[in-house]
Amino acid sequence: MLASVAKVEAVEGKVARAVPPVIRLVLLALAAIGLITVFMTIEAHGNWDFILPFRGRKILAMVLVGYAIAASTVMFQTITNNRILTPSIMGFDALYMLIQTVVVFFLGAARLSQMNPRFQFGLEVLAMVGFSGTLYWWLFIRVERSVHLLVLVGIIFGVLFGSFTNLLQRMIDPTEFAVLQDAGFASFNSVNRTLLGISGLIIIAVSIVIWRMIHVLDALALGRELSITVGVEYRRTIMIVLALVTILVSVSTALVGPITFFGLLVAHLAYQTVGSHSHRYTIPAAGLFSVIFLVGGQMVLERVFSFNSSLSIMIDFLGGLLFIILVLRGGKK
């Protein structure tokens, strides 16, 4: 019996994908590290005392946020059993914008920029987590409805928040509006150090939980019925994953602003290139792709285009476009 098992595995090894997933991950990691190094050292003109911490902070923000977006998107797609969706559409981005708009409307743009960053961060994260927690409880814990319904309801709330935001924005003076409009786009340029630290700790803690659940995520990918059949505690597990996704999205949005479609791009790239369906490989791959695109993109924007602040708009826009192309090409099965 053991001999036949060994024989099968040898065949498997030959037949399987030419390059094993681990090697692919290593290659991606090397690319990411390479880009980071270039970013940190290019055109430094010897001002290491300033350059390293300044750029280092940007890099750290990009790595943390990139990983958070990648991991949350992959996990979200697994639990919704659908690869077209992204967690931020569930009203997080809209709620974030509403909070910014409310502050500017009632307190003025000046107040927004003067607000204690820790307070603002805490407020935003709490609001987003509180909102989604209520939603999940209402629609999933009390009575088990489908995850798709939950997502659609989240979106509708997003529209609701958007309506209020729009209303308030019309009444805001155009000079104040300029401040708001920047809030609608993520920026890695001026990330507060303390917040970076706090976010880093939160994201690392969440990652540890994800790592311990990595096999359950694989089982969840089979869909509700098969995963229950193989013994997954479906409702509880989905809740946990949703909570993790929520924390990741809220923290990254509060840290740098909304990035909606970027996660889709890196998730799909990961699925199509890493050569395995297992989350053990897809989450790190998506994370590495994020870092590559964010760091690379920021570098290109700074050196080639020299307009600094709109990395996220470009990334979102490109991410959205590329994602549509990927879906159209990869579909029709």
Added chain:
Amino acid sequence: MIEITNVTKQYGGEAVVNDVSLTIEKGGITSLIGPNGAGKSTLLSMMSRLLRMDAGTIRVDGLDVTKTPSDVLARRLSILRQQNHFEARLTVRDLITFGRYPYSKGRPTIEDREHVERSLEYLDLVPLQHRFLDELSGGQRQRAFVAMVLCQDTDYVLLDEPLNNLDMRHSIGMMQQLRRIVEDFGKTVVIVLHDINFASWYSDRIIAMRDGRVVYHAGPDVVMTPQALFELYDVNVQVETICGKSVGVYYGDVNEMEVQQARSDRRRFATQVHGA
């Protein structure tokens, strides 16, 4: 054994399963038959905790299905339903390996691999094991799913219309495989079937449902009678005994068949008399 007590399931005011109580003894193949909408699939789903019941309890070997942790149940009971779609591109082998998840939690051991090999062989899937599921035909995919469930190696195996996409040869193979695991390993198989003849040929007991209620719970000899089948299906079925098993012929109304037979007899007689 599986004890079902006063189980009811309602959809929009209508009881799809209406106060059903029965006991399925350990061992053997029990078929669930009945017309469309009888509640068979619903009952099976509730037995396997995939669906919540509105009233009543179900116990499997004394374990309440709604209160027992899912992975404990997953080692006693496995179920395969009809629609199984997911986004991840898995190979046949990947899928079957998931059958060992309740035991290995994603880290397969040598013993797990042996179970996987055995399931592959049982369902004639060895040449297909590295193909992706979306590259297979409907029937091949069906066999892969059944292999996964068998790999889970549970005492109770519940299957919802597993013969749907299978041709004759594979349908027979599947039923013979189920008989083998019942006889060799003492498993209990509960299977929803559309074809009453497969039910009759291979089951030890038949549960017949209609309109949410159990009408018969007995051996094939009791259920496979014209009166019982008419009661269930509103169709005249002529029952013959072939190789010691009851087989129902229902392709045309029996009366109509007699009329056709009489007509062709008369024609033959007529040509004989008048000389072709």
Added chain:
Amino acid sequence: MQVQSGQLSYRLGLATVGVIFLACISLVIGVYSFSFRDLISGQADVHSSMVLFVSRIPRTVAIVLVGASTSIAGMIMQMLVRNRFVSPSTAGTVESASLGILIITLLVPNASIPLKILFASLVALAGTGLFLLLLRSIPLRSPLIVPLVGIMLGGVISSVTSFFAYRYDLLQSLSIWTNGDFSRILRGRYELLWLSGALTLIAFIIADRFTVAGLGEAFTTNLGLNYGRVLAIGLTIVCIVIAVNVVTVGAIPFLGLIVPNVVSMMLGDNVKRTAPWVAVTGAGFLLACDIAGRTLRFPFEIPIGTVVGVVGSVVFLVLLLRGSARVG
């Protein structure tokens, strides 16, 4: 609940009267007050009649036209895609039209309104076509996936639009253009909405074809109709209506979604029977929202896009959660 056609026509008549009543109320609301009696007896001053003819009547007519045509557009889409939750705002159509307006404004800064409408229609057609293409590429396991895909596509298109608007400093203008608002309606600036009205009438006339298309491609071909052609005609009507409405008034979320659904729950999906109801209900609903928007914080006006956004969201939620036992 089966109601005889005679009774139904009677009820439709009643509903139409109701809408006319709402329209009259709409005419009267506003900061400048005047009495009807003065107007009729000819004693009213010039200003009163000007307010009535230049502002009030056009506004009310615009609301009726937009309400009816958007609802019908939603109904057509639901039939063609065979999904209850598809609508111009959940298929990327509205967002594509907005993108079209932005592009033409950038390319031809003083573009005439008909030009804007033409361009917006074309981009809306492209966007909706992309939506249909996407639907074919992904497995549709639950009816809820269709609006999710449409919303995602709409989101992606909006982000493209925002990108260009940001680059050319048009973001605040964009948000004003695209939020539905009837306060800008004046005589001479809304007449193109009659085009929407005309297209709605055409939809009434060919209603049966949409019902058949709603049964699926195989059925349609079986009954001798060219499915592709019905699809093309239906989508063209939808996109032009949406383009006209968005250019003239702005986007009104969920209107094309909730009105046909509410009507369908009560009367089914035979388009010939339900189309007039959808139009009348759409017009009435929008009138009611507009009246609410103008009176709740009198004399300030809450833009209709916001009112419908709020009411529409709530109704959509109710629709989703009511029927979700089987759907989800």
